[in-house]
Amino acid sequence: MARNLSMKDAINEAIDLEMTRDPSVILMGEDIAGGSGGQGEMDAWGGPLGVTKGLWGKHKERVMDTPLSESAFIGAAIGAAACGMRPIAELMFLDFMGVCFDQIFNQAAKFKYMFGGKAETPVVIRGMVGAGFRAAAQHSQMLTPLFTHIPGLKVICPSNAYDAKGLLIQSIRDNDPVIFCEHKNLYASMADVPAEAYTIPFGEAAIPREGKSATIVAYGLMVHRALEAAETLAKEKIDVEVVDLRSLSPIDMDTVIESVEKTGRLVAVDEANPRCSIAADVIASATEHAFKALKAAPIAITAPHTPVPFSAALEDLYIPSAARIADAVRKQVK
Numbered sequence: 001m002a003r004n005l006s007m008k009d010a011i012n013e014a015i016d017l018e019m020t021r022d023p024s025v026i027l028m029g030e031d032i033a034g035g036s037g038g039q040g041e042m043d044a045w046g047g048p049l050g051v052t053k054g055l056w057g058k059h060k061e062r063v064m065d066t067p068l069s070e071s072a073f074i075g076a077a078i079g080a081a082a083c084g085m086r087p088i089a090e091l092m093f094l095d096f097m098g099v100c101f102d103q104i105f106n107q108a109a110k111f112k113y114m115f116g117g118k119a120e121t122p123v124v125i126r127g128m129v130g131a132g133f134r135a136a137a138q139h140s141q142m143l144t145p146l147f148t149h150i151p152g153l154k155v156i157c158p159s160n161a162y163d164a165k166g167l168l169i170q171s172i173r174d175n176d177p178v179i180f181c182e183h184k185n186l187y188a189s190m191a192d193v194p195a196e197a198y199t200i201p202f203g204e205a206a207i208p209r210e211g212k213s214a215t216i217v218a219y220g221l222m223v224h225r226a227l228e229a230a231e232t233l234a235k236e237k238i239d240v241e242v243v244d245l246r247s248l249s250p251i252d253m254d255t256v257i258e259s260v261e262k263t264g265r266l267v268a269v270d271e272a273n274p275r276c277s278i279a280a281d282v283i284a285s286a287t288e289h290a291f292k293a294l295k296a297a298p299i300a301i302t303a304p305h306t307p308v309p310f311s312a313a314l315e316d317l318y319i320p321s322a323a324r325i326a327d328a329v330r331k332q333v334k
Contacts, residue, residue, distance in 0.1 A: 002192040002193060002195075004190050004193075005161050007158070007161040007164045007190075007191070008051050008188065010162070010165040010191075010193050012046075014165045015052060015055060015088060015168070016054075020059075021197070024085050024086045026063075026064065026086070026087050026088070027062060027064070028064045029052075029066055029073065029090030029092065030047075030068060030073075030090070030092055031048065032045065032056070032063060032090055033045070033063050033064065044063075049128070049184065051182070070096050071100040071102075074091065074100040074104065075103045077089035077123050080123075081108070081120075082111060082119060082120075087123050088123075088126060089123065089124070090127070094181060095139055096127075104125065104147075104150075104153070108123060108153075109152030112152060112176070113152060122175045123177050124168070124171045124178045125177070127180070127182065129141070129157070129183055129184070130142055130184055130220065131303070131315055131319050132316075132319055134310070134315065136308065136310040137308045137310070141308060142272040143272070144272060144278060145272050145281075148281075153177055153178070153179055153249060154177065154178045155179045155249040156168075156171060156179070156202070156246065156248065157181040157183070157219045157220045157245075157248055158186075158246050159183075159224065159246060160186070160189060160191045163244075164182070166198050167180070167199075167246065169197055169199050170199040183221045202247045202250055203251065204255075205251075206246060207241065207244070208242050209230050209242040210241050211241035212239045213238045213239040213240055213329075213333055214238070215240075215241050215243060215259040215260050216229065216240055216242050216243070217245060217256055217268045217269065217279075218268075218269040219246060219270075222269040222270065222320060223242065225269065225322045226240075226242045226325055229322040230242055238329060238330070243255060243256055245282075251278075253282075253286075253289070256282055256285065257286060257290050260286045261293040266282075266283065266299070267300075267328045267332070268280075268282040268286075268299070269302075270320075271302070271303055271320060272302060279300040295332075299328040299332065301324055303319065304318060
């Protein structure tokens, strides 16, 4: 039975179901059980935004606070995964990957290849991504493209509560390292989510809106901006199709190509910085494989090539808007 659930609660439920089902699943991170030695489970923080709140009370021995050292606990999680556990490590803000990236891309991502396919590293590294939270440049980046460049890592970024639960359960059960990106400005977004466990396969994009005039490809928060733009354009008799990638590595380029071949136009939207972004990757692939179908040059809508500003007014301008997306489509259909 489906209930209307926030993305934050859907993530919590996914972890709870998998920890109940599989005793090898452990949860570790900074302040996920903070204060648990005082007032009991009601005092456990569940991370900085309370995403895992309540899990310490249900799984006390497998919900572990870690020292303030990402290199230490991410390394420990990867080591535990190599030894038969299924750790979920919360990298508070994904921006902090800078201090533990060697363990991720030089160790976890390569074990299977270095040991002839015999080593498995079923670790999930969760982290908040994205701007709009007034958290300044070191806590607001969309670093997803960096991880997709690394062979051996799977990279996921859901746009809604339903996908978040299914993709996170799939991530926990997967035998490869998964970087699970949670946009902090989507935690409160609501969707109908089944109570039971279910999985969504990696590498399968969704199409939340069908259309014939142009294709908008996005992921995470940008899916909502794309849908908002599509609603505006519909009033102008411009029928837009929206493709939600949701899985960035593996990435479903087949669905993108099929959509572009149908519409003849492509706008790729990415909150990341422009150089080597997911938007650039999508446009390159579409140009290579669907060039003859294109009726206009593809357009990339990204953040500017600057750090995320702390000023609220500048941060709002920094993030790609529905208006920018709609203008790009109008430019193509003229």
